[in-house]
Amino acid sequence: MTSSSRNIYIFRIIFYTNSISITCFSENHLDANGQTSTYLVQKHRGEGSAAIMMHIAIVEDFVFDQKHLIDLIQKNFEGHGEMADFTCYESGEAFLEAFRPGLFNAVFMDIMLAKNGLNGIETAEKLRTVAARIPLIFVSNERDYSLEGYRVHPLDYLLKPVDADALDWCLNEIRTFLSEPAYIEIQAVLGQGQSSCQRILLDDFLYAETQNHRLIIHTLKGDVATRLSFSDLMALLPKGGRFYMSGRSLLLNFSQVISVEEDGSVRLKNGSCLFCSRRKKKETREAFMSYLFTCIRKGMITDE
Numbered sequence: 603m604t605s606s607s608r609n610i611y612i613f614r615i616i617f618y619t620n621s622i623s624i625t626c627f628s629e630n631h632l633d634a635n636g637q638t639s640t641y642l643v644q645k646h647r648g649e650g651s652a653a654i655m656m657h658i659a660i661v662e663d664f665v666f667d668q669k670h671l672i673d674l675i676q677k678n679f680e681g682h683g684e685m686a687d688f689t690c691y692e693s694g695e696a697f698l699e700a701f702r703p704g705l706f707n708a709v710f711m712d713i714m715l716a717k718n719g720l721n722g723i724e725t726a727e728k729l730r731t732v733a734a735r736i737p738l739i740f741v742s743n744e745r746d747y748s749l750e751g752y753r754v755h756p757l758d759y760l761l762k763p764v765d766a767d768a769l770d771w772c773l774n775e776i777r778t779f780l781s782e783p784a785y786i787e788i789q790a791v792l793g794q795g796q797s798s799c800q801r802i803l804l805d806d807f808l809y810a811e812t813q814n815h816r817l818i819i820h821t822l823k824g825d826v827a828t829r830l831s832f833s834d835l836m837a838l839l840p841k842g843g844r845f846y847m848s849g850r851s852l853l854l855n856f857s858q859v860i861s862v863e864e865d866g867s868v869r870l871k872n873g874s875c876l877f878c879s880r881r882k883k884k885e886t887r888e889a890f891m892s893y894l895f896t897c898i899r900k901g902m903i904t905d906e
Contacts, residue, residue: 694725713742
């Protein structure tokens with residue numbers, strides 16, 4: 603590798619929803635330190651709505667494997683009317699130095715990085731200390747690391763050379779993850795006949811119950827009373843098992859639950875403890891275990 607920087611230009615066709623196709627190109631910069639960054643540098647589009655943009659990090663020390671993965675992702679996104687913006691790193695250290703929460707929508711991580719630095723699993727462990735829920739996909743030539751890597755909750759493992767069908771499943775899971783709302787807005791009851799629109803972050807939502815014929819939503823920031831019914835509230839919340847009706851008068855946010863015991867007690871991460879109905883305790887426990895399994899499969903962290 604020479605000390606001078608060199609550029610590799612990759613031309614692509616991107617498709618926009620309800621518009622004509624456009625041509626854009628991305629530029630791979632390979633600097634003297636061996637770090638490659640790929641990003642869109644020009645685009646033109648016709649009439650219609652803008653494409654969805656994802657920013658994806660690729661931590662991979664072989665430029666050929668970087669390009670192969672980028673090509674597959676771009677082809678997949680073309681079929682969905684989407685665009686991807688990439689930043690590639692050839693070492694875990696370079697990636698961690700550049701990483702900021704919210705910078706990327708997903709990370710593809712080679713497990714076998716350069717031997718004189720962090721490997722992919724060690725890099726992922728450090729990543730999880732600052733970004734617990736970002737979708738993480740391991741890429742490797744070896745199957746042997748799958749059990750070791752599960753402690754950092756990856757979304758999936760892709761074997762090299764990466765297969766387009768296996769990648770499609772990962773990208774669809776990332777789309778589902780990103781499509782979930784971060785909050786809901788409800789009319790909160792303030793008293794004396796007054797109400798106001800209030801935003802509740804889903805990560806703050808603990809549980810909801812009925813008190814004195816009103817629905818009370820308990821959150822990390824306090825309690826919110828509303829005239830909504832449970833069916834109205836459930837219609838606002840994302841599907842997928844995170845929010846669960848345990849009986850007729852208790853709605854749980856499983857992402858805030860530590861355990862559901864055999865006696866029906868539910869322990870929350872904030873230290874609270876409540877009880878589900880006797881008739882629903884077994885069903886609630888099974889639903890919680892199913893949710894935990896799904897979280898592990900999708901690389902979502904549920905513990906603090």
